[in-house]
Amino acid sequence: xxxxxxxxxxxxxxxxxxxxxxxxxxxxxxxxxxxxxxxxxxxxxxxxxxxxxxxxxxxxxxxxxxxxxxxxxxxxxxxxxxxxxxxxxxxxxxxxxxxxxxxxxxxxxxxxxxxxxxxxxxxxxxxxxxxxxxxxxxxxxxxxxxxxxxxxxxxxxxxxxxxxxxxxxxxxxxxxxxxxxxxxxxxxxxxxxxxxxxxxxxxxxxxxxxxxxxxxxxxxxxxxxxxxxxxxxxxxxxxxxxxxxxxxxxxxxxxxxxxxxxxxxxxxxxxxxxxxxxxxxxxxxxxx
Amino acid sequence: xxxxxxxxxxxxxxxxxxxxxxxxxxxxxxxxxxxxxxxxxxxxxxxxxxxxxxxxxxxxxxxxxxxxxxxxxxxxxxxxxxxxxxxxxxxxxxxxxxxxxxxxxxxxxxxxxxxxxxxxxxxxxxxxxxxxxxxxxxxxxxxxxxxxxxxxxxxxxxxxxxxxxxxxxxxxxxxxxxxxxxxxxxxxxxxxxxxxxxxxxxxxxxxxxxxxxxxxxxxxxxxxxxxxxxxx
Numbered sequence: 001x002x003x004x005x006x007x008x009x010x011x012x013x014x015x016x017x018x019x020x021x022x023x024x025x026x027x028x029x030x031x032x033x034x035x036x037x038x039x040x041x042x043x044x045x046x047x048x049x050x051x052x053x054x055x056x057x058x059x060x061x062x063x064x065x066x067x068x069x070x071x072x073x074x075x076x077x078x079x080x081x082x083x084x085x086x087x088x089x090x091x092x093x094x095x096x097x098x099x100x101x102x103x104x105x106x107x108x109x110x111x112x113x114x115x116x117x118x119x120x121x122x123x124x125x126x127x128x129x130x131x132x133x134x135x136x137x138x139x140x141x142x143x144x145x146x147x148x149x150x151x152x153x154x155x156x157x158x159x160x161x162x163x164x165x166x167x168x169x170x171x172x173x174x175x176x177x178x179x180x181x182x183x184x185x186x187x188x189x190x191x192x193x194x195x196x197x198x199x200x201x202x203x204x205x206x207x208x209x210x211x212x213x214x215x216x217x218x219x220x221x222x223x224x225x226x227x228x229x230x231x232x233x234x235x236x237x238x239x240x241x242x243x244x245x246x247x248x249x250x251x252x253x254x255x256x257x258x259x260x261x262x263x264x265x266x267x268x269x270x271x272x273x274x275x276x277x278x279x280x281x282x283x284x285x286x287x288x
Numbered sequence: 289x290x291x292x293x294x295x296x297x298x299x300x301x302x303x304x305x306x307x308x309x310x311x312x313x314x315x316x317x318x319x320x321x322x323x324x325x326x327x328x329x330x331x332x333x334x335x336x337x338x339x340x341x342x343x344x345x346x347x348x349x350x351x352x353x354x355x356x357x358x359x360x361x362x363x364x365x366x367x368x369x370x371x372x373x374x375x376x377x378x379x380x381x382x383x384x385x386x387x388x389x390x391x392x393x394x395x396x397x398x399x400x401x402x403x404x405x406x407x408x409x410x411x412x413x414x415x416x417x418x419x420x421x422x423x424x425x426x427x428x429x430x431x432x433x434x435x436x437x438x439x440x441x442x443x444x445x446x447x448x449x450x451x452x453x454x455x456x457x458x459x460x461x462x463x464x465x466x467x468x469x470x471x472x473x474x475x476x477x478x479x480x481x482x483x484x485x486x487x488x489x490x491x492x493x494x495x496x497x498x499x500x501x502x503x504x505x506x507x508x509x510x511x512x513x514x515x516x517x518x519x520x
Contacts, residue, residue, distance in 0.1 A: 046386065055486045060470075075386050077467045092374055092385070192485035215487040248375045248383070 042073045045253040048085075048093035050163055051190045053236075054078035056210040056282050058273050065269070066260050072253045080190070082161030088113055088239075091246025095254040097261070099163035099208075099236045102170070112246075113239040115254075119261050120270050120283040121235045124167055126226035127195070127212055127219075128153075128204040136204070139228040145171050152183040154203030158194050159186030167234070168206045195219060208234050210282040213274070235286065238262070262287040295493025302494055309471075314498055317475040318506075320388055320462075321455045324395035328403045328451050331396075333444065336407025337436075340414075351408065357401030365397040366461030373465065386467040391475065394461035399451035406450060410443030411436065445514035449507060456503050476502070 053059050054076065063074050077084070077093065081100045087093040089112045096113065098104060107113045126144055128136065134153040136144040148155055157179070158165040172179050185203065187194045191211040198205035199219045212224070226232075238261045240254035260266055267285035274282035302310045339351060371377055373385040384390050414436060422432045437444070459477035466473035468482055476499040483492035 044383075051485065054482075057486075073472075075467065075469045075472065077386065077469070090374065091376060190485045192487055196487075218487045218489065246375070248380065 040071070042067070042071045043250060043253055044073045044075060045095065045250045045257065046075045046077060046087075046093045047095050047097060047257070048077050048079065048083075048087040049097040050081045050084060050099055051078050051192075052099070052164075052208050052211050053097060055190070055192055056214050056274070058210070058270070058283060061269060061273055062261075062266065065266070066257060069260070070253065070256050072256070074257075080158075080160045080162030081166065088241050091241060091249060093241060094250045095238065095240045095257045097236060097238045099234055100166045101235055101237065103166060104237055104239070108239065112242055114242045115258050116237060116239040117258055117262050118286055118288050119236045119238050120267075121233055121286045122209045122281075122283050123227065124164065124206055124232045124234050125209050125212060125224045126204060127198065127207055127222050128225040129199075129202040130221055130223050131202075132223075132225055133202075134204065136225050138226060139232075141171060141206075141226055141229050141232055142175055144226045146175055146177070148204055149175075149177050149179060152181065154183050154185065154201050155179065156194055156198040156201065156203040156205040157184065157186045158191065159188045160190070162191075163234070164191060164206060164208055171206075171231075195222070198222065210274070213278045213280075213282060236283070291489055291493065294490050296497055298490050298494035299497035303498065310495070310498065312471065313474055313476055313479055313495075314502060316388065316473075317456070317477075317499070318502060320391050320395065320475060321452065322506075324392045324455050325399060325403075325448060325452045327392070328396050328399040328455075329448055332400050332403030332447070332451070333407055336404045336447070337411050339404070340408040340411025341436075351405070354401045354405045354408075358405055360398055360401065361460070362394065362398050362458045362462075363460035363464065365394050366464035369394050369397065369461070369465050385465060386469060386473060388466070388473055390465040391462045391473060394465050395455040395458055398458060398461065399454045402454055403447045403451040406447030407440075407444055410440040410447065413443075414439055442514055445510060449510050449514075452506065452510065453503075456499070456506075 047063075049059070055078075059076055059078075063076060066072065067074055077087070079087075081098040081103065084093070084096055084098050085100070085103055085107050088096045088107055089110070091112075097119070104113070104116070108116045124141075126136070126141060128134070134148050134151045136147050138144070147153075157168060185197070185201065187197050189197070191207055192215055194205060195207060195211065195215050196218070197203075199222050202221070204225070209227075216222070238258050240251060240258055241249050243249040243251035267287060270283050271281050271285045274280070339347060339354075369390060370385065372379050373382075373390055374380055375383070375385075384393075418439070419432075422435055427435065457477070459481060462468075462473075462475055463478050463481065466475070466478065468474050468478040474482075476495055480492045480495050480499070483489075483495065
């Protein structure tokens with residue numbers, strides 16, 4: 001009797017799981033028939049991009065537009081620029097949207113990426129505690145970095161080889177300073193988390209403006225201390241992975257995506273994004 | 289603390305407003321976790337039974353590896369699976385990377401050792417005298433198997449629950465092999481990580497309450513199955 005009941009229960013459990021699997025399949029099928037009537041199944045394209053485009057919400061606007069126009073399913077992988085470029089060189093992505101021009105150039109020169117186009121820019125800003133213990137200000141980021149190193153003010157670095165991290169390291173290199181010691185903290189995390197670490201530790205941090213604006217509601221003790229310098233420009237490029245160098249690349253849709261990103265219509269969408277919420281553009285159109 | 293209450297409110301709001309995205313994410317999470325624990329059980333139970341009741345050369349070594357596997361960090365599992373599933377990797381032709389299937393594979397890899405090892409100890413603990421008695425009473429193989437399963441039911445269910453706890457809590461591997469793709473591989477844990485990095489703590493907290501509720505319901509169901517005998 002007991003045995004029977006036990007097996008019945010186990011059986012019911014399995015049935016539940018099986019029905020769970022079945023259910024969603026029909027649901028997915030329903031959704032498909034509703035959305036794209038007689039059209040063919042959408043092709044899949046992998047977009048490797050930086051966290052800032054996702055965390056700011058820009059991709060939530062652009063990707064559905066592109067998917068609808070072209071019957072493509074875009075798989076967005078939001079990682080640091082370093083990893084995104086690495087996915088490109090390995091042929092694990094079809095198209096890249098990143099922001100580290102120097103590193104990008106190496107990938108293009110190696111022939112791993114083609115159809116390299118400028119898309120948009122925003123800028124980096126130096127954010128620090130409201131009390132501003134190091135007393136940095138103005139628009140000269142190099143002077144500010146130098147002062148931070150001299151006063152050994154707490155500095156929070158991404159340390160994850162992302163576009164922002166590359167930018168920060170480039171400034172230190174220009175100054176011939178090797179930041180190290182207790183004041184220099186490397187989080188190895190995304191921009192959002194790194195900003196939160198900076199707020200907790202009352203440190204200075206280099207960030208892109210889009211992520212700062214999106215996060216500033218949680219960071220009431222922090223403010224922008226240095227902004228507007230020419231070398232703080234943060235330029236985003238789009239490029240497709242070279243199908244001749246790697247297998248299984250979806251170059252047809254990747255090409256369309258590059259064209260889509262530099263299309264005047266899309267460019268306007270980019271520029272208008274975030275204006276309502278933050279009173280300013282998070283990204284500014286900047287194609288060639 | 290205020291945030292905690294806000295998060296709880298938001299969670300209730302999300303559940304009752306029937307937000308299709310939250311629903312889809314929760315559903316996918318449950319589906320992925322239940323499928324992986326089911327497969328882990330289907331493989332781990334017979335394997336643990338075999339390891340627990342037999343003795344052969346190399347058994348201890350095998351058991352050692354399985355026990356080490358219990359502590360396999362999910363990101364390590366994720367990294368290995370990523371390498372296999374890359375377009376340029378050995379299984380690249382199936383294009384499984386960044387799909388729910390990839391997440392299931394990673395979750396099986398981290399939960400199978402737990403289910404196997406705990407099942408094995410359950411069977412190993414069975415008194416030799418009982419085994420002798422079963423034999424002496426002339427039970428067939430199937431009959432003795434059923435008796436043994438019944439004997440170890442509580443421990444087996446505990447093994448399954450431990451495995452389930454592992455998969456539903458897992459985030460590192462799911463992020464790596466799934467990619468947290470909206471409407472495709474975004475599960476509760478990965479969306480919590482993403483919402484935190486977006487600075488949306490309230491949404492992250494709300495999702496965490498939903499995750500805890502789901503875990504609670506399933507663990508409660510399993511506990512009920514485990515403790516059933518006591519009630520009847």
